[in-house]
Amino acid sequence: MSGSLAATLNRTERWFVRAALPQMIADFSARAQVVPRMLPLLSGATVYWLLQVASVPTFLTLVLGLLVVAAIWPFTAGLNGRRPPRLSRGGLIGVAVFFGVLFVVGGPLVHAAWPGAFSEELAGPSGDVSLIVGLAGLFIYLAVFAGAYLATAYGVVAALRHALGDLAKGLADVPRSFGRSLPVVLFGTLFLFFTGELWQLLDRLSWVRVWLVLALLTVIVGLATWRVVKGYDEDPVGPTPTPQDLAEACEGTPLAGVDVPPAELQPLQHSQEINVLVLLTVRQLVQAAVIGLGLFLFFVALGLITVQPETAETWIGHEPTLQIGLPVALFKLAALLASFGGVSFSTTSMTNPDYRQEFFEPVLRSVRRPILVHSVYQALLRRS
Numbered sequence: 001m002s003g004s005l006a007a008t009l010n011r012t013e014r015w016f017v018r019a020a021l022p023q024m025i026a027d028f029s030a031r032a033q034v035v036p037r038m039l040p041l042l043s044g045a046t047v048y049w050l051l052q053v054a055s056v057p058t059f060l061t062l063v064l065g066l067l068v069v070a071a072i073w074p075f076t077a078g079l080n081g082r083r084p085p086r087l088s089r090g091g092l093i094g095v096a097v098f099f100g101v102l103f104v105v106g107g108p109l110v111h112a113a114w115p116g117a118f119s120e121e122l123a124g125p126s127g128d129v130s131l132i133v134g135l136a137g138l139f140i141y142l143a144v145f146a147g148a149y150l151a152t153a154y155g156v157v158a159a160l161r162h163a164l165g166d167l168a169k170g171l172a173d174v175p176r177s178f179g180r181s182l183p184v185v186l187f188g189t190l191f192l193f194f195t196g197e198l199w200q201l202l203d204r205l206s207w208v209r210v211w212l213v214l215a216l217l218t219v220i221v222g223l224a225t226w227r228v229v230k231g232y233d234e235d236p237v238g239p240t241p242t243p244q245d246l247a248e249a250c251e252g253t254p255l256a257g258v259d260v261p262p263a264e265l266q267p268l269q270h271s272q273e274i275n276v277l278v279l280l281t282v283r284q285l286v287q288a289a290v291i292g293l294g295l296f297l298f299f300v301a302l303g304l305i306t307v308q309p310e311t312a313e314t315w316i317g318h319e320p321t322l323q324i325g326l327p328v329a330l331f332k333l334a335a336l337l338a339s340f341g342g343v344s345f346s347t348t349s350m351t352n353p354d355y356r357q358e359f360f361e362p363v364l365r366s367v368r369r370p371i372l373v374h375s376v377y378q379a380l381l382r383r384s
Contacts, residue, residue, distance in 0.1 A: 292342030
């Protein structure tokens with residue numbers, strides 16, 4: 001392989017990562033691509049954990065953790081112009097063990113030097129706080145490693161960045177989106193706002209449980225996206241492209257101006273299909289979150305106008321707990337109804353023909369371009 005072609009392919013692989021489709025990289029594997037790209041997040045999470053154990057203020061630990069991530073990121077993401085590092089099998093095991101030791105052993109050592117984050121009462125009769133800190137570090141490490149692996153392997157962070165970027169570019173269309181979506185979702189949720197039983201339920205429900213309900217509804221959006229894309233035979237690959245289609249798709253990518261070889265679109269591998277579904281799901285979730293935010297503000301304003309303190313007390317059954325002068329139950333109920341509305345809009349935008357054409361089809365079409373670029377990338381790999 002010539003040096004110029006190798007450099008072009010390396011830049012194309014970084015382009016796939018930025019496009020939130022890292023699974024399109026040839027021979028994508030944990031030790032070659034995923035774990036090396038996880039190093040910034042693992043390092044930042046380790047610094048955050050150890051500083052939290054040492055009772056350093058949370059804001060400072062967060063800032064220092066982000067600084068560590070920012071310092072390491074250019075070297076592992078190839079932003080310094082070099083190919084991102086690759087790990088051997090021994091290197092992969094070494095990375096996992098190294099950070100595991102920092103979490104499990106480093107935590108108790110830091111706590112022994114600077115106690116305070118964990119009280120002695122947590123240890124119970126044994127009085128061994130170090131064991132509690134070590135076990136907490138183990139569970140947190142496993143959660144961080146698994147979350148970082150999945151997010152890196154399927155481009156979750158890049159997908160979120162693209163979705164937010166598309167939202168920023170389309171701010172002028174947000175009022176139109178609200179105008180199209182709010183009447184539909186309000187029809188199914190507005191009457192629930194004036195239900196006294198819901199006010200009682202939400203007043204007693206902790207914020208942790210409210211967030212768990214929101215997480216459950218997020219899962220529903222993901223499953224709905226999977227159902228639409230897979231169940232209705234939506235094919236992101238599309239028809240066979242012409243050479244002109246391939247050349248146009250490569251414009252603005254590292255393959256721009258390259259002599260495009262004959263290329264055929266191959267069916268996506270299972271991991272690549274999951275990657276595409278993750279990308280579509282994240283974009284749907286961002287759309288649902290925008291609609292949900294609008295609904296949340298609407299319900300809070302509606303409560304401020306229509307629900308008097310005496311009415312809230314009658315519905316709840318006792319004097320409500322207030323936050324910035326409003327019942328806390330109002331914010332919980334607004335968040336719950338807004339999440340229902342967001343899920344309703346997200347599923348409607350994928351299934352209703354009119355809304356689908358306006359909100360979901362552009363997202364599906366945006367996926368075809370990187371798939372065309374991938375076909376050219378594969379053809380160049382075979383030619384090299």
